Amino acid sequence: MKKKEYIIPIFVPHLGCPNDCSFCNQKSISGQAKQVTKEDVKQTIEEYLKNFRDDYKYVEVAFFGGSFTGIEEEKQEELLEAVQPYIQAKKVNSIRVSTRPDYIDKEVLKRMKKYHVKTIELGVQSSNDYILEKCRRGHTFADVERASKMIRMRGFILGHQMMVGLPDSTDLDEIHTAKDLIKLKPKMVRIYPVLVIKGTALEKEYEAGEYTPLNLNQAVERCKEVMKLFTAKNIQVIRIGLQNTESISEPSKKGSEVMAGPFHPAFRQLVESSLWYDSIVSKIKKINTKVKKVQIEANPENMNEIIGHKKENIEKLRNTYEVEIFAKANDQIKPGDFKINILEEY
Numbered sequence: 001m002k003k004k005e006y007i008i009p010i011f012v013p014h015l016g017c018p019n020d021c022s023f024c025n026q027k028s029i030s031g032q033a034k035q036v037t038k039e040d041v042k043q044t045i046e047e048y049l050k051n052f053r054d055d056y057k058y059v060e061v062a063f064f065g066g067s068f069t070g071i072e073e074e075k076q077e078e079l080l081e082a083v084q085p086y087i088q089a090k091k092v093n094s095i096r097v098s099t100r101p102d103y104i105d106k107e108v109l110k111r112m113k114k115y116h117v118k119t120i121e122l123g124v125q126s127s128n129d130y131i132l133e134k135c136r137r138g139h140t141f142a143d144v145e146r147a148s149k150m151i152r153m154r155g156f157i158l159g160h161q162m163m164v165g166l167p168d169s170t171d172l173d174e175i176h177t178a179k180d181l182i183k184l185k186p187k188m189v190r191i192y193p194v195l196v197i198k199g200t201a202l203e204k205e206y207e208a209g210e211y212t213p214l215n216l217n218q219a220v221e222r223c224k225e226v227m228k229l230f231t232a233k234n235i236q237v238i239r240i241g242l243q244n245t246e247s248i249s250e251p252s253k254k255g256s257e258v259m260a261g262p263f264h265p266a267f268r269q270l271v272e273s274s275l276w277y278d279s280i281v282s283k284i285k286k287i288n289t290k291v292k293k294v295q296i297e298a299n300p301e302n303m304n305e306i307i308g309h310k311k312e313n314i315e316k317l318r319n320t321y322e323v324e325i326f327a328k329a330n331d332q333i334k335p336g337d338f339k340i341n342i343l344e345e346y
């Protein structure tokens with residue numbers, strides 16, 4: 001039986017980050033601005049552990065938000081040290097950190113190993129050096145290649161984060177980025193469509209008419225194409241889109257820091273539903289007769305994506321192909337697979 005996995009997220013906004021990328025405002029993205037202390041770490045771990053019910057579980061503390069390995073060494077050790085008693089007591093299994101590729105070297109990795117860090121995620125964003133420079137990233141893709149190889153060679157799990165819809169980035173640029181990352185063999189990736197956040201350089205570019213964000217459909221299509229590339233190589237896509245918070249929400253909502261861009265509270269579901277729609281249409285087109293009603297049998301965990309957000313897939317199939325779809329859960333079918341049964345033909 002597979003262990004239930006739990007993440008305890010600890011945000012360290014903007015700590016260790018040497019510059020302001022044009023799209024970034026860590027206070028908005030993480031929902032906090034104050035510097036994290038070892039007491040904050042302990043309190044957060046205690047609160048989360050109280051709510052984890054499974055006995056057979058795997059717990060990981062994840063430091064998100066800033067460039068963790070760019071923080072002053074003393075602060076890194078203070079935060080990592082706070083987790084150690086929980087690892088020794090077997091209440092926490094490992095640690096994950098998020099950082100920049102230009103803040104990885106032998107000494108950094110030695111320190112991470114000492115404190116039981118298991119996974120290191122790199123903010124890559126793009127493999128195109130022109131786009132990285134345009135966004136003021138302050139590193140090149142060569143830094144990503146170097147850091148990725150060092151991380152994997154020293155036995156850490158490698159994660160990558162990429163963005164779609166960056167200034168001057170085309171759908172082909174993003175396909176190339178995905179292919180370039182696949183060559184570096186990450187175990188998992190996160191895909192983020194660009195949002196225009198208040199207080200960023202990108203906001204000024206947007207207001208000056210120098211940057212046009214993707215609309216929702218464009219963002220879904222681009223994320224869908226890169227997700228297909230990753231899943232075909234068994235690279236796990238662990239997140240698509242920023243997490244919905246009080247400050248990261250619909251631009252029209254009071255308190256939202258999002259000025260514009262393809263925000264949606266169920267963005268991942270939109271991407272996965274679109275992938276299911278394409279698969280179902282492809283299979284229906286291969287049927288030798290024109291079908292009127294079909295039943296889709298699939299694993300229960302795939303039902304929401306097959307039906308689509310607000311039944312979008314069912315409505316689209318009815319309106320575009322005049323096909324009525326009925327979804328039936330069948331736990332004998334493996335997640336990701338499905339079976340079509342013809343109920344009625346024209």
